Amino acid sequence: MSQSKNRIVELEGILRDGGVRVTRQRAAILKILAEAEDHPDASELHRRAKEIDATVSLSTVYRTLSALEQQGVVQRHAFENATARFETADAPHHDHLIDIETGAVIEFRSDKIEQLQAEIAAELGYDLVRHRLELYCRKRKD
Amino acid sequence: MSQSKNRIVELEGILRDGGVRVTRQRAAILKILAEAEDHPDASELHRRAKEIDATVSLSTVYRTLSALEQQGVVQRHAFENATARFETADAPHHDHLIDIETGAVIEFRSDKIEQLQAEIAAELGYDLVRHRLELYCRKRKD
DNA sequence: AGCTAGTTGCAAATGGTTCTCATGTGCATT
DNA sequence: AATGCACATGAGAACCATTTGCAACTAGCT
Ligand SMILES: [Mn+2]
Ligand SMILES: [Mn+2]
Ligand SMILES: [Zn+2]
Ligand SMILES: [Zn+2]
Numbered sequence A, B: 001m002s003q004s005k006n007r008i009v010e011l012e013g014i015l016r017d018g019g020v021r022v023t024r025q026r027a028a029i030l031k032i033l034a035e036a037e038d039h040p041d042a043s044e045l046h047r048r049a050k051e052i053d054a055t056v057s058l059s060t061v062y063r064t065l066s067a068l069e070q071q072g073v074v075q076r077h078a079f080e081n082a083t084a085r086f087e088t089a090d091a092p093h094h095d096h097l098i099d100i101e102t103g104a105v106i107e108f109r110s111d112k113i114e115q116l117q118a119e120i121a122a123e124l125g126y127d128l129v130r131h132r133l134e135l136y137c138r139k140r141k142d
Numbered sequence C: 001a002g003c004t005a006g007t008t009g010c011a012a013a014t015g016g017t018t019c020t021c022a023t024g025t026g027c028a029t030t
Numbered sequence D: 001a002a003t004g005c006a007c008a009t010g011a012g013a014a015c016c017a018t019t020t021g022c023a024a025c026t027a028g029c030t
Helices: A001-019 A026-033 A042-052 A058-070 A111-123 B002-018 B024-035 B042-052 B058-072 B113-121
Strands: A076-077 A085-088 A097-099 A105-108 A126-137 B074-077 B084-088 B095-099 B105-108 B124-139
Touching: A001 A026, A026 A042, A026 A058, A026 A085, A042 A058, A042 B084, A058 A097, A111 A126, A111 B113, A111 B124, A126 B113, B024 B042, B024 B058, B024 B084, B042 B058, B058 B074, B113 B124
Parallel strands: A097 A126, B095 B124
Antiparallel strands: A076 A085, A097 A105, A126 B124, B074 B084, B095 B105
């Protein structure tokens, strides 16, 4: 918790350094984001942020998320047939497995796949800038 | 061209067998899709289809695409910040590299990556149903 | 404390896609 | 070839997540 408080202070610093003001609303959203263990969408973040500061509007949630995304602090995911979901970008890169029955999102990382992707791009004469890898799965029945 | 005509007749057969009527509009859209070498979106398909049958409406393009998708004849792609793009599903599975400068879409296939994905899902206790792999790239400058 | 440019809440706009409904038509049957 | 009807169509309205315009507010510098 002191850990996450530090992280929040750190994030606020990043914002200030980027010429972005740390308002009451942004602090609330930032705290919610830093504490989130899942991949909430804008309206879920709004619901949670209002518990800290009831004045936060959904517009501001969206505006703040866009600002944080541009600062590289937050990552946006657009999974299949769903509203955009967000997470802080402090964890190392990973991709996602989505349970198509429950909607649960599981993180994973494969260095092999990461490397293969870069190789494929290179073979085609391109530099890989970013990628999207999502596995839509069903829990194994045995 | 006889080749593609056959393909079109074949596709129409698939539709009829699926209890879907082959209308003038659907025939036009099907022809456009079968001939497309790229990954057009709904409004581009509409533009092209109108050259065959000027009465085709955008609503019908969308409805037909959804029907074809359900029949498994057409595949829908939702690339980053873009309208949905479509292609016929007769080619073997492949993934896409998107040139973030020009928007060009290049197809590729990696059996290794395909296999790794299934392995990852399995390790996490899941069966891989489908996936999405997109490489957002910039042409290499040398 | 005062200034000012950035930020907010609210409501309205956006835009791709889907839906509604009155009219039209593919096609199995006669 | 004509009929009937379930399915399709065109036009436009509705949808809905996200963005934007604007007047009021405020973070942060002096
Ligand atoms: Mn994640
Ligand atoms: Mn393709
Ligand atoms: Zn990855
Ligand atoms: Zn693939």
